[in-house]
Amino acid sequence: MRTKLIYEFGPYSLDTAERVLRRRGQIVPLAPKALETLLVLIERSGNVVSRAELMERVWPGTFVEEQNLTFNISVLRKTLGEEDGAPYIETVPKRGYRFVPDVKVRQLTLEDPGSANQTRTIELGSVQVAGESAVHLAPTSPPAVSDHEPIEGPGEPESAPNGANTTEALPNLAYHPTNSGQDRAIAQTTLSGQVKKRAILLVTALGLLIVAFIVGWMRSFKDRSDLIPSFQTMQITRLTALGNVREAAISPDGKYVVYVTEASGQQSLWLKHIPTLSDVQIAPSTAESYQNLAFSPEGDQIYFTKGAHSVPSPLYRIPVLGGSPQKLTENVMSRITFSPDGRRMAFVRTFPSGDKDALITANTDGSDEKILVIKGPNETLSPATPAWSPDGKVIACGIMDIKKNEMTIFGVSAADGTERHITSYRWFRVEKIAWAPDGQGLIAVATPQKRFFYQLWYVPIEGSPYRITNDLDNYNGVSVAAEANAIVTVRLEQQSSLWVINPAEGAINAKRLTLRADVFDGGNGVAWTRDGRIIYTSNANGDDDLWITNADGSDQHPLTQRAYVNWQPTVSPDGRYVAFLSDRAGAPHIWRLDLESEEVAQLTHGQGESNPTFSPDGSWLIYAGIAANKYVIWKARADGSQAQQLTKHSSIRPTVSPDGRWIAYWYQDDQPNSPWRIAIIPIEGGVPIKIFDLPLSAAHRGFFGGFFFRARWSPDGTSISYIDEKDGVSNIWAQPLDGGPPRRLTDFTSNLIFDFDWSPDGERLVCSRGMEKSDVVLINFTR
Incomplete structure (x- = not known):
């Protein structure tokens, strides 16, 4: 006889045997x-x-930093959400954490396959605890029993051969209380010889199915066991x-690690020797982008x-310790x-x-x-993901x-180009992939959620992906460094x-409106309403949503x-509509x-559009859209x-001038x-007049290549406001249209500005301010 516990709280259940958390199944x-x-x-x-x-x-017997626990608590809070406005996990200052909601514990008893009574479901009730003593989970009173609720498991039970109804051949499994109320007795059912034979055959068949399932599960677990412990004991070094x-x-x-840095609008290429942690610059700084690095x-x-x-x-290569880059080919879009x-x-x-x-x-x-392989137009190859398998x-x-606005990972034969899916799992985005050294799976930077939040995942050739x-x-x-077991x-x-x-x-009187930690408020757009x-x-x-x-x-x-994803909001002059970027329908x-x-x-219905803004009279929608494989400025009626x-x-x-005659934009x-640079054209289009x-440094690029830099017309129409970054601090500046020198409008002494907008009365600015730090981390694991 085997038993397992299932903890139930709110819409969740945690199976202690399977080590699985479920939400409404x-x-x-x-x-x-x-x-x-x-x-x-x-x-x-x-x-x-x-x-x-x-x-x-x-982490028994293992030294790890407390930050790992903090991460786990934060992840659990985000995963579980709240119940009736209160978090599931409460922080008790200077003491620790408390799990707040009542927990119902169900004990599932799985008896021997040869027994007529296959299962018992016992309701243990909520865990009620006083003080700090340990909790004894055994029932202290006759448990309530369900004769209908099935055991939670990975799937539905299979039907018997020839459509037989398996429940007809099973005895009544209901419990009946004894006279004393201290125990339970199982009702005995007398079966005919034919029914007994059918029951024995059925139980034997079920037993074989259970054994086959257990063997299959153990094999699949064994297949993953070589890798799972390695990532559980990995070491992360910045x-x-x-x-x-x-x-x-x-x-x-x-x-060695080669990496790209960006400062004051320029990028440079560096090499680090890991054993000595020494660095050397191997390519000069440039306004262009170094991308798709590979040894x-x-x-x-x-x-x-x-x-x-x-x-x-263009694709280049350079000796590892520096030298003159050699140009190899043109028009490369990927790693x-x-x-x-x-x-x-x-x-x-x-x-x-x-x-x-x-x-x-x-x-x-x-x-x-x-x-x-050639793909398009309804399917595109990710420019970040080609990865050649270790067996070639x-x-x-x-x-x-x-x-569908989703991604999958597939394989192409290096010999003849034939295709096959490596995994059927569907992702929102896959940013990068690399083969694990043994070739049994891929390591991916990806997100299954509908937002640009990337984690490292292990994607086995067989089985389900899981986070690293x-x-x-x-x-x-x-x-991946195959020889060093490192990522x-x-x-x-x-x-x-x-x-x-x-x-x-001045900044001393600036007011902070949102106070949430670990949240990117306004980082992808802010706008005043009328x-x-x-x-x-x-x-x-x-999720990446619009808020007000x-x-x-x-x-x-x-x-x-x-x-x-919902980004880049702009409000119509009459205050009724918000235009914004979204990929809810695909591109x-x-x-x-x-x-x-x-x-x-x-x-809009083009190849991809962004950066919407209305003309002052509300009759036109101005935006950036793709044409000839690059973004250009478009104009459409307010209805598209x-x-x-x-x-x-x-x-x-x-951005459209207050009088509706001009468009300023990044060019x-x-x-x-x-x-x-900033250019100005008539609202009818044409070549720049200024x-x-x-x-x-005014053209600050985001972490994933998004352009955070923004330009706005000043309320009086005499200058263009923009963000400039100096020594890691952003402020709003104004470029007069008469060509005079830029002047600084804000006096912040810390943090970056990601976006801003002028209030309708032209007296105030709303800014999205915060920090963005990105560094190289080394992950060592064992095999």
């Missing part, structure tokens, strides 16, 4: 250590559990403390692309991956039309290119389903809050919920929210109709190393 993914933390708290429900006890129970690292890769022997299989060359961010760029023998490489190239992608192999000097047979790629990291940070890129990635810490400031009164409220982006509920608040910070609540498009009826409608292209050069972030010409050269 659906499995909730949790890393093993996070689940162990939850189990300890539930077992002591109502009691304060000290941090020391939690550390000892979750290799840089710069806060401005964009990308990194590790050498095959695990001794050659021998470790003596470094490959990278250099050009404008997120567009096809580089190498065949195990080091003779071939693979990458993704986007067609000039922008609607098709190709997976290409070539010699490592760029010669002898061959196309393996398969190149793994991420593929984006535009209509489980914290509140974001990750970018993954590079390198870039970890991002990001937080922002809303602030309102009157530039005439009546003086503020609409902003926030991930406070776990009064100007004093009161009445904060979401406008969108669980609708993929990013401009949508419109009616603040009165709460109805949402799609306005009659769209017309206004510019031909790279153009983003348009980049087609020349190599061209910086981003161009302003601003500091390179």
Whole structure:
């Protein structure tokens, strides 16, 4: 006879035998250590559990930093949410944590297969605890019994052969209380010889099914056991403390890391020797972007692309200790991956039309290119994901389903280009992938949720993926050193809050409106409404939604919920509509929210649109949209109709002058190393009539390549306001249209500004202010 406990609280149940958390029957993914933390708290429900006890129970006999426990608690709080407005886990200052809700404990008894009575379900009731004593979970009174509730398990029971009804052949399993009330007696049922035979055959068949299931489960667990403990005992080391690292890769022997830094609008390439932690710059600073870093299989060359961010760029290689870069080929859109023998490489190239992608192999000097696969227009190859398998047979790629707005990982035969799915699991986004050294699975930077929050995952060839990291940070890129059992990635810490400031009164009188930790409030857009409220982006509920608040910070609540990504809000002049970027229907498009009826409608239907803004009279919608594989400025009616292209050069972030006659925007010409500048055109379109050269630091790029820099017309129409960063601190500046020198409008002494907007009366600014730190981390694991 075997028993197991299931803890039930709110909509959740935790199966102690399967080590699985469910919410209304659906499995909730949790890393093993996070689940162990939850189990300890539930077992002591109502009691304060000290941090020391939690550390000892979750990591017995192992020294780990307390930050790991803090991460687990934060992850559990975000996963579980709240019950009746109160958190499930309470912090007791200077003592520890308490699991707050009542917990119902169910004991499931699985008897021997040969017994007629297969299961018993015992209701143990809520855990009631007084003081700090241990909890005894055995029932102290006759338990309530359910004769109908099935045991929770991984699936429904199979039907008997030929459609037989299995319940007819089983005896009555109901309990009956004895006269004393102290015990339970099982009703005895007399069966005929024929029924007994059927029962014996059925029980035998069920027993064989159970044995087969257990054997299969043990095999699958054994298949994963070699890797799971290695990640549970992994060691994470931060290799840089710069806060401005964009990308990194590790050498095959695990001794070197190459990484990109960005400061004052310029990027540079550095090499770190891990044993000595010494650094050397191997490529000069440039306004272009270094991307898609990779070491050659021998470790003596470094490959990278250099050009404008997120567009096809030339591929170069450079000796590992520096030297003159050698240009190998053009129009490379992805990271580089190498065949195990080091003779071939693979990458993704986007067609000039922008609607098709190709997976290409070539010699490592760029010669002898061959196309393996072409995708488009409804499916696109992820530019971040080609990865050549250790046995040389398969190149793994991420593929984006535009209509479903989701991704999968599939494999392409390196020999003939035939395709097959490596895993059927569907992701919201897969940012980077690399093969595990044994070739039995992939390590991915990905997110299954409908938001841009990336963690490291292990994706086995057979079985379900699970997290390697489980914290509140974001990750970018993954590079594996097979010889050293090590992974390198870039970890991002990001937080922002809303602030309102009157530039005439100074930063000392600025007011902070949102006070949430670990939340990116307004980081992807802020906008004033006509009546003086503020609409902003926030991930406070776990998704990238639009929120609204009064100007004093009161009445904060979401406008969108669980609708993929919602960014870059702008409000119509009459105050009725909010136009914003969303990818809820696939590719990013401009949508419109009616603040009165709460109805949402799609306005644009191109290849991808962003940065919406209204003309002052509300009749026109100005935005950035893709044409000829680059963003340009477009104009359409406020309902999205009659769209017309206004510019031909790279153009983003348009803003319309108060008199409705001019459009200012960020502009980049087609020349190599061209910086981003502010340009002004008539609202009818055409060539720029004015161009302003601003500091390179005014074009601050986001962690995942998004452009945080913003331009707004001043309320009086005499200047363009923009964000400039100096020494890690952002302020709002104004560039006069008469060509005079820029002047600073705000006097903040700390933090970055991600976005801003002028109030309707032109006296105040709302700013999204916070921090963004990104550094290289090394993850060592054992096999």
